[in-house]
Amino acid sequence: MTKPVVLVAEELSEAGLAVLGADFEVRHTDGADRSQLLPALADVDALIVRSATQVDAEAIAAAPKLRVVARAGVGLDNVDVEAATKAGVMVVNAPTSNITSAAEQTLALILASARNTAQAHAALKNGEWKRSKYTGVELDGKVVGILGLGKIGQLVAQRLQPFGVELIAYDPYLPPARAAQMGVKLLSLEEVIRQADFITVHLPKSKETLGLIGDKELHEVKPSVRIINVARGGIVDEGALYTAIKEGRVAGAGLDVFAKEPCTDSPLFELDQVVATPHLGASTHEAQEKAGTQVARSVKLALAGEFVPDAVNVQGGAVAEEVKPGLPLAEKLGRVFTALAGEVATKLDVEVRGEIAAHDVRVIELAALKGVFNDVVEDSVTYVNAPLLAKERGVNVELVTSSDSPLWRNVVTVRGVLADGRQVSVSGTLSGPRQITKIVEVNGYEMEIEPTEHLCFLTYADRPGIVGVVGHLLGEHGINIASMQVARDVKGGKALIALTVDSAIPAEVAEQIVSEIGAESGRTVDLED
Numbered sequence: 001m002t003k004p005v006v007l008v009a010e011e012l013s014e015a016g017l018a019v020l021g022a023d024f025e026v027r028h029t030d031g032a033d034r035s036q037l038l039p040a041l042a043d044v045d046a047l048i049v050r051s052a053t054q055v056d057a058e059a060i061a062a063a064p065k066l067r068v069v070a071r072a073g074v075g076l077d078n079v080d081v082e083a084a085t086k087a088g089v090m091v092v093n094a095p096t097s098n099i100t101s102a103a104e105q106t107l108a109l110i111l112a113s114a115r116n117t118a119q120a121h122a123a124l125k126n127g128e129w130k131r132s133k134y135t136g137v138e139l140d141g142k143v144v145g146i147l148g149l150g151k152i153g154q155l156v157a158q159r160l161q162p163f164g165v166e167l168i169a170y171d172p173y174l175p176p177a178r179a180a181q182m183g184v185k186l187l188s189l190e191e192v193i194r195q196a197d198f199i200t201v202h203l204p205k206s207k208e209t210l211g212l213i214g215d216k217e218l219h220e221v222k223p224s225v226r227i228i229n230v231a232r233g234g235i236v237d238e239g240a241l242y243t244a245i246k247e248g249r250v251a252g253a254g255l256d257v258f259a260k261e262p263c264t265d266s267p268l269f270e271l272d273q274v275v276a277t278p279h280l281g282a283s284t285h286e287a288q289e290k291a292g293t294q295v296a297r298s299v300k301l302a303l304a305g306e307f308v309p310d311a312v313n314v315q316g317g318a319v320a321e322e323v324k325p326g327l328p329l330a331e332k333l334g335r336v337f338t339a340l341a342g343e344v345a346t347k348l349d350v351e352v353r354g355e356i357a358a359h360d361v362r363v364i365e366l367a368a369l370k371g372v373f374n375d376v377v378e379d380s381v382t383y384v385n386a387p388l389l390a391k392e393r394g395v396n397v398e399l400v401t402s403s404d405s406p407l408w409r410n411v412v413t414v415r416g417v418l419a420d421g422r423q424v425s426v427s428g429t430l431s432g433p434r435q436i437t438k439i440v441e442v443n444g445y446e447m448e449i450e451p452t453e454h455l456c457f458l459t460y461a462d463r464p465g466i467v468g469v470v471g472h473l474l475g476e477h478g479i480n481i482a483s484m485q486v487a488r489d490v491k492g493g494k495a496l497i498a499l500t501v502d503s504a505i506p507a508e509v510a511e512q513i514v515s516e517i518g519a520e521s522g523r524t525v526d527l528e529d
């Protein structure tokens with residue numbers, strides 16, 4: 001059997017590679033070099049990157065087998081998550097792996113900026129003993145403004161507390177009470193900018209944050225302000241910062257990140273007030289070990305078809321052990337539903353009843369949707385793009401849960417309303433100690449069949465002789481019946497035959513059966529992949 005291919009496009013820790021182990025074919029490439037990256041993507045199942053590889057729509061299109069993109073770190077601004085989602089590709093990151101390192105790097109740059117450490121060091125190594133030129137400022141008693149009080153912003157706040165600073169922050173998405181618990185006062189961006197002696201940026205790069213600190217803002221700061229950016233280049237406009245420092249409107253800056261990286265020739269590097277590092281926030285042994293092992297674990301889970309807690313483009317929370325067996329069941333029910341419906345429903349309810357409903361079962365809804373669209377679209381359908389496909393087709397999906405399940409311990413139902421108002425439903429359960437998949441209801445008829453690869457459902461007017469005709473016609477075409485069940489609403493009313501057969505029933509045979517028994521509907525379902 002060929003092993004899944006994992007393409008490592010940037011440096012990954014030895015510990016991360018060790019977690020991948022021998023079950024995968026691990027290949028390496030230089031992700032920053034497009035001429036290497038794009039051809040290398042042709043047959044890979046997983047891609048591992050850091051910040052230097054642009055995983056854009058072009059890269060995703062170049063990887064038809066790709067199932068997961070793993071970012072060994074935090075920022076996902078180099079990954080087109082939307083394009084990945086459309087292609088059904090899972091995106092994961094390692095959200096806590098390097099936050100301590102990034103926070104410590106922030107402290108290093110705040111202190112270095114306050115005390116001119118780097119500049120004095122360079123001068124001394126150059127044979128210059130200059131003391132007054134490098135007179136700095138204390139942190140004690142100063143106001144530090146944190147932009148983005150998320151994971152790293154909070155670690156920075158904690159670490160700054162003992163320095164005797166006053167902490168203020170701008171983060172409209174954080175409850176003020178949470179900030180207050182940490183001794184941080186939440187203010188508007190304008191107030192933070194006006195009051196701070198140090199401004200430290202810990203925002204994600206997005207349309208809203210790009211250029212957030214630009215020329216206008218840099219005209220409103222205290223001239224003594226020092227600006228630190230260990231988040232993403234471009235959130236502080238580099239041109240505006242250069243001019244502000246040159247004009248004495250900003251006292252200094254500590255920069256780890258740049259709008260375009262690698263960056264070796266920024267005009268900012270000419271300024272003595274600027275201390276800069278080449279995106280080293282996450283570059284510690286500890287952070288790299290954590291990032292490498294976390295993403296390697298996620299890649300393994302993703303390629304094993306398991307739910308991945310760190311996936312950023314899969315809805316739903318952690319999956320309880322009790323819920324896991326329900327996933328293939330729900331997927332199968334989704335496929336049977338589409339075969340029965342013959343079209344995409346306008347309204348779809350995924351009902352989960354019984355003991356498992358006590359858990360977070362949102363993933364069951366995903367699995368059902370995956371099944372519903374499996375035979376509808378050409379592209380591969382995954383937990384990632386299934387909700388998107390439903391949305392694109394205007395299907396109104398609802399998850400209904402209830403602890404009440406009178407007949408079965410747990411039962412999952414996929415119920416839909418079609419464009420002409422018809423209702424279609426199929427329910428299933430996992431039965432007995434061996435947890436055998438059973439279909440227990442179709443369109444309101446109770447039954448108990450084991451869904452094998454080939455199924456057939458016939459609805460007709462209840463009368464004698466039908467089973468014989470169906471058996472005879474199938475026999476004539478060499479199709480062996482594995483099981484058959486007949487259910488009806490009332491004697492002489494509407495009846496349903498559910499069949500499992502050993503080989504696919506060709507369309508013309510199904511049509512012949514429907515016509516000979518005058519069936520209201522006949523649906524065949526082929527569940528093999």
Ligand SMILES: NC(=O)C1=CN([C@@H]2O[C@H](COP(=O)(O)OP(=O)(O)OC[C@H]3O[C@@H](n4cnc5c(N)ncnc54)[C@H](O)[C@@H]3O)[C@@H](O)[C@H]2O)C=CC1
Binds near residue numbers: 202208
């Ligand atoms: N220099 C380096 O090597 C590293 C840089 N980073 C970067 O640090 C930044 C922060 O990372 P985390 O703290 O882990 O992220 P996070 O998601 O935990 O925190 C971001 C905070 O920003 C806030 N926020 C988001 N959009 C906002 C907006 N438009 N206006 C105001 N606030 C907004 C959020 O509410 C959140 O509290 C990211 O840009 C990440 O890429 C992360 C690790 C290492």
Ligand SMILES: O=C(O)C(=O)COP(=O)(O)O
Binds near residue numbers: 051072279280
């Ligand atoms: O994790 C992040 O967001 C970082 O900026 C770290 O980037 P890196 O993995 O060092 O290229």
